Amino acid sequence: MKILLVGEYSRLHNSLKEGLLALGHSVTLISMGDFFKKYPSDILLDRKYDQGLAVKLKIGIFKLSGIDITSNSIRSQFFKHQDQLKGFDVVQLINESPFAIQPKIELELISFLKKNNDKLFLLSCGTDYLSVQYALGEALPYSILSEYKSGKIAEDKFQYILKYARPEFKKLHHHVFDLIRGVIASDIDYHLPLEGHPKYLGLIPNPVNTDNLKLLPIVYSGRVRIFLGINRANYHSKGIRFFEEALQIISEKYSDKIEIEIAENLPYADYIEKFDKAHILLDQVLGFDQGYNALEAMAKGKVVFTGADKNFEEFYELQEIVAINALPDAQQIAGKLEELILNPKMIQEISSNAREFVEREHNHIAIAKKYISTWQEN
Structure with a gap:
């Protein structure tokens, strides 16, 4: 099989790639290296304007125009590689927002991958719309949002999690679920919110190259x-x-x-x-x-x-x-x-x-x- 893995969290896709290669499959990984962790990638996208004075410039432009120059940069880099991102039997996203950019641009890139390849699958191995909704509820005795729900810690400390509950990410979630064949959980934390969902394909444990x-x-x-x-x-x-x-x-x-x-x-x-x-x-x-x-x-x-x-x-x-x-x-x-x-x-x-x-x-x-x-x- 010819497989495209999209995005990286904590080396999961790198380890899966190693397992797939050992089985004789062809695998390409496109990602941003999971930020400061700097994991390897066949197509490495450079996340710009996130440090130093460039951040202030980015915020200023966004306030004036609604344009996120980091998202636009990732989009531009992605389409420079578009010919390398076509013709795969399977494409798997590490998350509903695998590039960590504006939802509307995220959806544009995911839609391109859906259109130009055969099967599209999704992993739930980090925060996403369903896991955040589950954590905000009362089903668990504690969760990643316990400190937020207790009122002890300010909301802005959880913005990278709570963003998935915003309308634009809810919309992205529904669009992505319309495009995918199914979603796979990587562990119990992501299995629990998905139980009973019609597109849930089950839990496949994290691959580790021992x-x-x-x-x-x-x-x-x-x-x-x-x-x-x-x-x-x-x-x-x-x-x-x-x-x-x-x-x-x-x-x-x-x-x-x-x-x-x-x-x-x-x-x-x-x-x-x-x-x-x-x-x-x-x-x-x-x-x-x-x-x-x-x-x-x-x-x-x-x-x-x-x-x-x-x-x-x-x-x-x-x-x-x-x-x-x-x-x-x-x-x-x-x-x-x-x-x-x-x-x-x-x-x-x-x-x-x-x-x-x-x-x-x-x-x-x-x-x-x-x-x-x-x-x-x-």
């Missing part, structure tokens, strides 16, 4: 090393403050038994280098399944504090602990950390379980086969 992620042996020399990587853009939606509060509790109690490293907004390569040295990775609180960074850490044998609730355990029929379910409760997180600090053999056990789980459930070639089956059947 060939590139070697299991790192646990080296324990009397101190447990804990790493927290912070991306300020999703600080509140991931519940990072609960980790910070838990670390404060633990550091006061076990300063002689732990080493804590905190880093912010690192490119992917630098981030990986930091957490390679850690025993424990603090990933996210306000979720029910693991995101991509958590899975890569688990593949390397890290004990990851993340979403791992009963829905996750039931879906994978787990009997063993493969990750620590982090609740929005600093005392609960501190208690789990304390248990590991006082019982370092648990770290070794969970490390081994985590690696085996990722190899078993997220192997990039096995996952690529599931995608191929889903695309062919729909």
Whole structure:
């Protein structure tokens, strides 16, 4: 098959591409590299006017004319490659808004892809209209919008999530769903909002290329090393403050038994280098399944504090602990950390379980086969 993957989130499409290539398919990836993470892409679009004085210029032009020069730039770059974006058997969008631009221009690009290729599919692996509506409701005990709904944090801190609830994104959502053959969820967090939807094709777990992620042996020399990587853009939606509060509790109690490293907004390569040295990775609180960074850490044998609730355990029929379910409760997180600090053999056990789980459930070639089956059947 000839496949076009559109957009990138946390290396998902890169890993899927590697699995598809291993199966003998032809794959092209077009994306912006997922912003500061700078993931590779066959056709890399340069997102301009988002830094320094250029931002002020962009805002000024938008206020005067309603024109977003970043969106226009992405549109121009996209159509320079239009001949390379035709004739695919399958096109898969990473999101309803895969280029993160104005909805009207987004729809223009997606409509071009629909017109000039065979099948169009959509992934739900990040915030979109349906997942935001679900999070705004009362079905979940907590969500990425808990801090917003509580009134503790200002609305502008959630604008990159709440934008999907605006009329223009609702309109984009409905147009995209009219164009696609179906939508696939990448984990439990996106499966729950889609249950029962007529275009929902099911959950296909994130693909992880464990060939590139070697299991790192646990080296324990009397101190447990804990790493927290912070991306300020999703600080509140991931519940990072609960980790910070838990670390404060633990550091006061076990300063002689732990080493804590905190880093912010690192490119992917630098981030990986930091957490390679850690025993424990603090990933996210306000979720029910693991995101991509958590899975890569688990593949390397890290004990990851993340979403791992009963829905996750039931879906994978787990009997063993493969990750620590982090609740929005600093005392609960501190208690789990304390248990590991006082019982370092648990770290070794969970490390081994985590690696085996990722190899078993997220192997990039096995996952690529599931995608191929889903695309062919729909």
